[in-house]
Amino acid sequence: MTDINGTTDTPPRPVAVVTAFRAPDDLVERIASLNAQVDKVIVVDDGSHSLGRLGLRDPDVVTIELEENVGIAAALNVGLDKARELGATHVLTMDQDSSLPGEYVREALQHLHRLQARGFRVAAVSPARFGEFLVSTTPGTPHPRDPIQSGQVVPMAVFDEVGGFDERLFIDGVDTEFTLRARGAGYEFWVLPGADMDHSLGEKIPVMVFGRHLTLFGKKRNHYYHAPFRTYYAVRNGLVLWRLHRRGNLGWLTRRTLALFWVTALGIVLSSDRDAQFIATVHGLGDGMRMRLGRIPEKTLRALARRRR
Incomplete structure (x- = not known):
């Protein structure tokens, strides 16, 4: 039974959703690293038909090839639907060019649980740093101003209440729109202190x-x-x-x-x-x-x- 904050009477079952487009060869290593931290990894190829050459054969890795390029918001939503079908209690959303520390998911879930136990409505926990940048937070708070979706651990109950990502935006601002919608519903985003994520910035x-x-x-x-x-x-x-x-x-x-x-x-x-x-x-x-x-x-x-x- 899941309550409004995403807490359950059973152990959490985190599932990673990774969006890919023209997937790079090193995505295999990133998926293997994620697979050691979550129950399942769902990889959604956004119409580039590039996953077949990677040879992803692990039973805990689910691949979905979309027929055409529909945008990252729609690709994420396809992954969320599959994660829900697989019984995920929490979803880790990831870009194909992001990498996380080995204990990140466990520590993020623990942090999220502590915050929920104190009565906070938590939308997501995200890394404190990505690439060379420290995540900008609202002064005097641990709340990121505009968290990117890659690296966020989100209770499935939040998606159930707030909805998924706005597919009309296609790409860019998709994470920001979700952030504003979740905050409007009374949720807040938090950083995980000390957590760094490798992320390509261009x-x-x-x-x-x-x-x-x-x-x-x-x-x-x-x-x-x-x-x-x-x-x-x-x-x-x-x-x-x-x-x-x-x-x-x-x-x-x-x-x-x-x-x-x-x-x-x-x-x-x-x-x-x-x-x-x-x-x-x-x-x-x-x-x-x-x-x-x-x-x-x-x-x-x-x-x-x-x-x-």
């Missing part, structure tokens, strides 16, 4: 000013490159979040939008495909204002391809 480009690497607050600043189509989704979905969740989140969304503006501006200025980055931003703004959701339009992809030549 190609690092130094921010140069007058030929010197920019240093702010004692730290050298870099821009992490993403392809123009990702810029489109980030900009579009950033506007959509305002439409969906502005009530009660004005300050939070303002800070996030300013950060997005900075990242997008750096992409336009620093990237070798700056023309395509600019076009992606313009199209993302237009579609976001019109609430045109789902997969990036083909005409936008063609415009980006022309600008990248």
